[in-house]
Amino acid sequence: MELRAYYASLALEELISFLLEGGDVALLDATNSNVDRRNYIASRCSSLGFHVLYLESICDDPELIHKNCLSKLQNPDYKDRSPDEALADFYQRLENYKLNYEPLDKERDRESSYIRLFNVGEYIVANHCNGVLESDVVSYLLNTHLVPRKIWLCIHGETDFTRRGILGGDPPLNQNGAEFARKLHDFIRSRGKDNVTILCDRSLRVAQTVRPLAGDYNRCTLLRELNGGDYARMTYQEIKERYPEEYMKRKRNKLEYRYPDGESYLDVKDRLSPVIMKIVSCRDNVLIVGHVAVIRILLAYFMDKPIASIPDMEVKMHTVYELDPTAYCHEAVPYEL
């Protein structure tokens, strides 16, 4: 037990260093399941002026517990053990945790910020969770779920603009693009049964890409392409020739570069938050047909990649990226159509 406490304090100190170096939010994912441990965290953090929000996830539904244990078999801790052995070990772990478990308490913890989540958000209690960040955490927990489903991401089909490297505009699909739309229909129908929620923006090329799929589209301008501002309808070559300084500024920092009177990747990331919540929340399969920058950001989010990697995420034309969102899987499987 002493060794455990030692490692727990190491983790806490690492977290504190991160915050002291300018980090905004840090998660301490550890077994903080007794009062002493939580008091230690609280006193260490409050002395430094950091606000602590406890998150307690309670599960008393035997079926959910069993499913959760099964999903833990993919946990790296168990990679060298047989499924039966791993399962037995995990149930034993649960029994051990129970011995020392002291839940958050309405009276004792009345001054603390905490969220108690029962059976994956079916019932939730939040104390002193006022403010945008805290309420966003509550909101995320209410939307997240364990229902198995697929998420498919792709760019619209080819247009004469994409072929010639022209930014922006509202061009129609060309022949290649129209063929992709048909193949996309066949692909989704072959994999997706009928329960597919389709999210797309209002551009013509995206509308034409999803049209063969029929059904209800969720059209949302938040999914529109990164706005090229004054450089809309130009090619990178033209920008390089006419605005070499801007071209170099973009080359040096694609993530933060904002087109004159347009957007940056970070701007698009900000406006996509409500869309991400919608995708997280959806219990159907979801297909998102978008544009390069938008799909890069969504892929980076669901594949758990760092923000800095967004502009370099590989997103190919006429390729569907399939995600199978679970706790231990952040792979995107590409299907070239």
Next chain:
Amino acid sequence: MELRAYYASLALEELISFLLEGGDVALLDATNSNVDRRNYIASRCSSLGFHVLYLESICDDPELIHKNCLSKLQNPDYKDRSPDEALADFYQRLENYKLNYEPLDKERDRESSYIRLFNVGEYIVANHCNGVLESDVVSYLLNTHLVPRKIWLCIHGETDFTRRGILGGDPPLNQNGAEFARKLHDFIRSRGKDNVTILCDRSLRVAQTVRPLAGDYNRCTLLRELNGGDYARMTYQEIKERYPEEYMKRKRNKLEYRYPDGESYLDVKDRLSPVIMKIVSCRDNVLIVGHVAVIRILLAYFMDKPIASIPDMEVKMHTVYELDPTAYCHEAVPYEL
């Protein structure tokens, strides 16, 4: 009591008509404080396929109760009565309510969707509130508060573009605009003490307008002006001459009109949701310096105007609109500087 039940059922039927005619969300703000009444609502709604979410607001903090009673003096019910009389009447009302009050119950209502809010969101319980709409309601309730503060809204100072009616671009303030920036500083300092949170976008004209105020700005591209797309840097006169059909389309329906490869008022409204939550949540005074379409939308929201009225909201240059958000006040007081 029978008359009360009659009026309550009238209100419910009116709400049901609204939903049957295509309404998405309706609020039944009534004394649904006993089990029978709630069961009646639930059975009536579920037979029509409408989902019911109960919202129970519980207050047991005597100080909050007193403040709330005081604020009720502004309620139209009490406009002809003396403050003492009104207050006594309201406390008596509370006693009467208590006689029939049957709270939501964890066991009895375990299959229902409900939110129980204690002392203005200090503590909150949510049952079956999964999904985007339900979690947005929870989020709103966690962010809303009764702390008195002011909200100031204004457009950036004048630029040569605004003077000549040119859309978009990133022009600097002209001399009039710079003078407004100085006056805005004096105005805010004279009214706002020091606790002012400033929200603005990243355009030059807005940055120059808030610069004299110094302090911390919250820069957020979600507050950028309605995107004129292909018509950026044109005047309405030019649009009329070069694209008469588009000009007429916009004239006929300003609310839904979307500039080619640009945005509509409704698009901007959608992207402003997280900003509105930030403003609602803020317990400081807030100053938002924005652009015409953005300020129209924010004013319409805080003045509780219908969406259709957004494009016609009066928003003058060099004028600060002051809001004093309370339950019974949706006035914006204009200060011409």
